[in-house]
Amino acid sequence: MNELIHLRVVNQKFIMKLFTKIFFFFIILLISINAVNSQAAGFPAKPIVGTGKIDGLVVDSLSGEVISFASVVLREALEHKEMDGVLTDDVGGFKFKELKNAKYEIVISFLGYKTKIVGPYKINKDIQEHKLGTILLSQDTKLLEAVTVTGQKEIIENKIDRMVYNADRDVTSRGGTAEDVLRRTPMLTVDLEGNVSLRGSSNITVLINGKPSSLMANSVKDAIKMIPADVIQKVEVITQPGAKYDAEGTAGIINIVTKTKKIKGKSGAYNVSAGTRSSYVGTNFSIRQGNIGYTANIGGYMWRGYSRTTIDRFNKLNSETINLDQSATAHNIGGGLYAQASVDYDITDKHNLNFGLRTPVNIFSNTNRTTTAVGINEAPVLFDFRREGDILNRTLGTDINAEYKRTYGKDSDREYSASAQYSINNGRTKYDVNQFDSLGTLNYAEKGPNSSYNKELTIATDYLHPVNKLITVEVGAKGIFRNVTSDIYYDTLSINSGLYLRDNRRNNYLNYDQNVFAGYGQITFPIYKKITGRVGLRFEETFINANIQNETSFKNDYPTWVPSALISYISPKNWNVKGSYSRRIQRPSMNYLNPYINFNDPTNISYGNPNLSPELTESFEVQGGYSKNMNNINLALYHKITSDLIDNYRFVDSNGITNSTYNNLSTSYSSGASINGGIFKLGKIIVNSSINLFYQKINSERFKDVKNDGFNFTINGFGLYYLSKTWSVTLFTLYNSPKLTTQGKQGTWYVYSLGARKEIWKQKGAFSFGIDNPFETWMPINSEFSSSEFGFNSRSKFEARGIRAGFEYRFGQMDFGQQNSKKKKKGFQNDDLKQDENNSGGGGRN
Structure with a gap:
């Protein structure tokens, strides 16, 4: 195994060096081309200018x-x-x-x-x-x-296939992270632990600038803490993706768009923020001269959190009932570096090249203390042991992408693109646990390092052809090549010798290959007057080859046909109606598959399941909206059926230990309605609100005790008031009802925030201030799970109040010359991996 690991590391370093050399070679080449553009063969000569x-x-x-x-x-x-x-x-x-x-x-x-x-x-x-x-x-x-709205984008925009939240207009999230931004986005829910869901489902795909990222490869929960709110321009939510998107992400796609500009001249900004729960310092700049442009974002960030939990549990083992009372505290702190850069070159007005590099570096530390008391049957619950654990997680990710785009004239939507992206995520987790008895004597200790590597190469090509002004045809193909490895071993302390010894029974090495080949066709066409239709068909074939050392090996491949359809009616009287259908597939990601066993609590262990099958979801939606003078309201009714649902499952083993893992146990039925609307002309006030209400039913055909049903809802509101041309204040509120799982539910929670912003120096600079939950020190969340063999009730308190202040300074001169409207970035959106609620990740579109 050591030879395999050494070879893997050597290959990884070689590939990274190769891609880095290629990337910088292209940058130097483009600079050289730009310098001699007027004389380069095959490129147009510099136009003759006047005086x-x-x-x-x-x-x-x-x-x-x-x-x-x-x-x-x-x-x-x-x-x-x-x-x-x-x-x-x-x-x-x-x-x-x-x-x-x-x-x-x-x-x-x-x-x-x-x-x-x-x-x-x-x-x-x-x-x-x-x-x-x-x-x-x-x-x-x-x-x-109406200065608050004229010449500015609405905070919430409803488009034909997506909802857009313009985050750069909301000052309450300044100085925070992407977690704060997503929490303010309609239809999305981000709980206090950072788990993201869309209309109650965590089966989502998260993209950055329309592309997958190694940031999201292992954990969306952790990744969104690594993206500063100050670099986010907007968030797009797509609930019914068409055939050109990857079939993955049964609930939908979330696209985080960062602040980038394609304008002539030089511009940028410095951002500094400090707070009780998060801080950030960074800069971004854009330079564009002639046909070549450079954009970069770089910054350092830090976040922290604290929680307290008490748990009452019982496990049934044969004729005995084991009762456990636990109390725990956890302190989390994380930080790192976020950097991205891109080079954009217009070879001619119809040919464009784009190269990008993104490198997030993250360090996360968790210190936890858990006290456990145990009693059998009716006997009193007595102190058993105390565990003190320290977890250190280090992650280095890199995305390198290149894209060529060809357009066919200013008055034509015809477009061809070819793209490639290589991503790698290198994660190392190390934990140390010490266990003490009632006298405070050390009686057990172990160390459990875990190294994981997630490598992904994506190649895609897309072509859009307008048959005429009303009919458009789109076709494309894509290949995704993934390799995931996880190396696990444990060392336990010998109390007598004081030495740590390798526990070979628990060592494991996972090598998991997943290759996806896809092709699609889609056509948009008129049906009758103001009625437009879109139908598409996508085919994906997945090949899996996995090897689990000391256990087993398996192969699998499965083809999937993914149809989609949409019909839309746009009235000349400012209202519209649309209906849509789509089929989606959800493949499990690394955190669902990784067999690494977390022994931090020996009475309640958790691990992944490498034998998981994908989910399949049929989704139906009808939506109607009205918009006039920037006032709008939108209503959507939806129904979803998900088979082979991947969900957390708990059971008690023969040793009386609660095991928490993942299985394809049940089918989920979800029906609901979402309403969102905004009022944008009440003098200097902007108001927006959304409500999502749905009924969910979960059944298992194989296990009688795996079932649940109930109503869920989420309500959020946003208000913006301009006190003057330079002063503005905002208010944000969110209330989330309990969330269902196959064996229980997670409790109610809410968030409310206040913010203010002062523009200075002729709007070149600004001070901002924000406070979350000003009247709440702790946010309680109660959860319960049960079956015929166990009961689990937890009462958690999370640090709720957060205060932050920030300063922004913008510099440079921007020249808004003629831009090619066809140069919108597409690139990759690998959205084909289901992400763990507690450690989620995502991908994107073809």
Whole structure:
């Protein structure tokens, strides 16, 4: 096994070095190409520029003050074609140069002011320069009355196949993590331990900028603590993905979009925040000159949490009932580095290359203390032992991706793309446990390191072809090649000799290969007037080859047909209705499969199951919405049937020990309704709220005691109030009902937050302040699980109150010239792995 491990490490280092060299080679190559672009063979020569100039100064017509950062667009006067654009500088000035002979007009706009068009101005051999002097902008009183919404995106946007939460408009999450952002996103629930669910289901896929990430490969719960809230622009929630998306993620897809810009010039920001539960310091910048652009985010973060738990349990073993009372405390602290960079190169206006690198580094520490008292039958419960454990988890992940995109003209949606991505996640977990008797004497100790490697290579190609203005055809293919390894061993302390000895009975080595090949076709077409249809079919074949040392080996492959359909009606009176159907598959991820046994509590052990089968979900949804003047309401009715449900299962073994693992035990039926809406024109107030109510029934055809049913609901609300042009305050609330499992339920909990933001230095800087649960020191959560052979009741308290303050400074000058609207990033979205509620992960789309 040592030789295998050594070979694996050598191969990993070789691959990483190879990809790193290739990545930086392409960066250097692109820089070189850009430098000699005008002479490179096969590339267009630099266009001939003129010598004309136009400049001016923009000021407020009433106060006479200069207006910084106003938008100034240069248009060709006859056809009104946009030629260039800039923002006014700190003193309200703007300048266009190198203008060819033609007639031009200038369009000037700024939030709260009426748009002004001046010109035309002729540039010819006789007139080469126009100095416009002072240009007065008049305030628009109607816009000023609704300054909170004009020219800005709504906080919640409903689109044809997704809901969008624009997180950069919410100041309550500033200085927090992605956990805080997702908790504020409609339809999503993030409990106090960080477990993410969508409409009550944790079977989700989480992407970053439309791509899978090694951040999510092992644990969404941990990964979302590694992404600072300040770098997130928006969150997209897709409940009914089409055929072009991976068939994985039975509940839907969550796409976290970070702040990136594709604009000319240089811009960036510094962010610093400090709080009682999370802190962050970092910077982001974008540079784009000509056809090449660079974007980077880098920062360091820290988070912490504290909890107390009491547990009452009983296990039935033959004719005896073993009663256990436990009390525990846990202190968690984590931190690390988050860095990502990308290079974007427009070879021509129809050919684009993009390269990206993301490297998260995370260290997580858990210190726990558990006291256990035991009693048999009616006997009193007496002290048995106390355990003190320390867990250290270190994770290094890397994503390297490259994408080529070909478009076919400004007026055509036709597009072809080819992409490749290599991801690796290297995790090491080390835990030390010491056990003491009633006299405080050490009577047992063990160490249990666990090394895991998750490697993934993805190759995909997609083609979109508009048959005409109303009919669009999409086809594509994809291959995903995964290898997961886990190396487990235990050392136990010999009390007599004081030495740690290897326990070979518990050693294990898992090597798990999973390859997925997929192809899809999808067509969008008109049915009748305002009615549009979309049908798609996807085929995926999965090949599994696993080897568990000291136990067994197995192979498996299964084909899956994944149909989807959507019909949409858009009324000219601002309302729409759509119905959809999709089939989804959910393959288990590493945390469900890993046979690593957690012995931190010897009376209650937990481990994964490498023999799990995938889930299959049939999903039906009808949705209607109304939107006018940025006010909106949306209602969705849905029904889902999930067979071979992967869920946590507890049982008592022959030694009286509670085992917690995963099985395909049951079928889940879920029916519900979700309502969300927003009011965006109450003077200076913005309000948004969502309600999700559903009935869930879980049955097992094989086990009589594996069943449950009940109603669940989630309510959240968001309010934003602009005190002035520079001051704003926000309020966020969330209430979540108990969550069902196959053998019980997890308790009710809620969150409420207040925030404030002050813009300074002509909106170049800002101070923000936020507080979570200001009137709650602890948040109680009670859970209960039971069967014919055990009972489990826990009462937990999590640290609830959190205070944070932050500062942001934005720098640089951005020029908004003509951009190719077809250059929207797609890339990878491997969303084909089911993620553990307590250690979740995700993937994406083809």
